[in-house]
Amino acid sequence: MTNDRTPRGKGSEVHGIFEKIAGYYDRMNFVMTLGRHDAWCREVAARVAPPAGGQLVDLATGTGVIALAAARKYPAATVTGVDFSEEMLRRARTKSGADAVRWRQADAACLPFENESIDGITQGYLLRNVEDLDGVLREQYRVLKPGGRVVILETCPPSGLAKPVVKWGVRTVVPLLGQVVARDRSSYSYLESSTLAFESPRHIAEILSGLGFKGIGWRKKFFGTNVILWATKPR
Template identity: 40%
Template sequence: MTTENLDVVLPDDRVKAGTVKHMFGRIAGRYDLMNRLMTFGRDRAWHREVVRRAALPVGGRLLDIGSGTGGIVWAALEQDFGLSAVAADFTFEMMAAGRAQHGCRAIQWCGADALALPFGGNTFDAVTSGYLIRNVVDIRQAFTEQMRVVRPGGKVVCLDTSPPPPGLLQPFINIYLQTIIPLAGRLISGDRYAYRYLPESTRHFHTPAELEVIMQAVGLQKTSYRRLMHRTVVILQGTKPGATPP
């Protein structure tokens, strides 16, 4: 792909937030269906794994930032319906689709900017996100905000896509990312841009090791990550220093 074409797909940081917001607004109605197809139905299992790693106390408080249609929050509530669960996103069309899908009053929906969260410090027992970090302008600031609002001893857990590593499968993974996903996305969602942006932003994203370094740089401890789906998906986690939440 030429630099010119790449610039069309990956927006400059100055316009990235607005571009991403409008893109997710356009595909909100077909977002979950495309995720099921692209992940071969594994996305729900990954949501449950994020919740497991968040290690929430019974009846605890969860913030899922960049929550979209609320998949991770719903997975948490399936395990403990007594949770106080906040689903925060800056794309209102995505949250509207989530409300319509889940019909669950237990989820508190909130418009929020991941780089300036509207919550006080030490508010939540865990902070999770799914496919957020790849889409923000300032990754360090996003992790800084997540660590600020989580209680001492609480977990920050991040699910995202990851650049395909070198190996025998890399050519086949690249064909899937660059050809099959854009075609399927265009046919199902009707949006040419969104499902070209996804594979290109994945291929040019940080490695899990680089993201772990950023998490450590903002002060998170006991960091680790697990790669999934032929190492094209990653779950990272870190713990805020201090006492374990009650």
Template identity: 50%
Template sequence: MRNEDSSVQATFNNIARRYDLMNRLMTLDSHKNWCRDVAQFASSRSGSSYLDLATGTGVIARAVRELNPSAAIIGADFSESMLEMARHIAGNSSIDWQYADAHELPFADGEFDAVTHGYLLRNVSDLDRVLAEQFRVLKPGGVLAALETSPPAGLLGPFIRVGMRVVVPTLGTLIGRDRDAYKYLVSSTLGFLSPEALRLRFHQAGFVDVQVKPKFMGTNMIWTASKPG
């Protein structure tokens, strides 16, 4: 694993215990609705096998379970602390929680009907490899649905940037008890690709029907795409 990835891994191991609460505060409790939208699109193919990458405490995996009571669902992450939290949440026992680095997935080609993830892409050191891995493990015709942050743009962009730089580390100090981790979250969001640039990377990985829906004044995006059938 590259140094950048080990440092991201250590950050998420440190903040796992208070991560869900911080997420609810930072998104004004919208995160779970966006995760439901991601799960809804992933379930549009009515498949039998689902992979939720960077699952964290498993919010998306749980939403997929609600829509697919008998499907096989894997929630994968490279933070053991996050996986430990996921394993102990009520209602999570029917999901298979596994350690996996998104750069090198321990799954067979064409294993899944749908791959989902939330807030993965801006954290990885090799985006193209991560997208190629997702493409590889999807069945032909399989779908991808993902939630990702996006650098604020437009007229309000500069104001939202300042707001994020102030509010998120403050919450991170008071509630998350780790100011640096939440400063990282802001800098990784502000420094991430524009939607136009990310769309191109999805296409370069082989995905088709790439669509994006902005949420929360364009600071969050829901991405959907398919592997050709």
């Protein structure tokens, strides 16, 4: 199945990887974070805080962990889980509570929402996989209502005194886990390289600030290898 939002170029390659890993995506996230991934997703949902009756969009929803956490926390809000992977969305729809979420296939670079129509945006591991980081964040600014918040869960390149050890661990452990847990070393070699090559939280914060976001902050997780960032579109 294809449509006019099917990714091309690098996006097509990334799309293929996520179609391939959908069946063991949750298991790998659990193993790679020593079981902390779900708690981070709940924190992302807690930080977005849409108003009662508001519209919340979870981008790169994958198997829907953040979207489902948001639907449980904000039953009066309308939660839409968006992903470009049909297989990820198929997995999300089978989960307990999935009927409380609207699932929609779309590309984060071209969101199918009107200007200033969304009260809150969440996302997990989207930005490191896009070709135009500034453009994707600009698109989120476009659809957010004034006062709306974006909350981002991302990987974080290692820094500080522990950088050599953490870098070695990411390069060694992630592909190895991909081989042992998922029998798929190549896909997780890509995810390892995209983690190490991704921008720092400070750089993402600078982009958000340049777009007009205010109240920007972040908190690192898991030896500095993951980060939750947040920002608000001013009223």
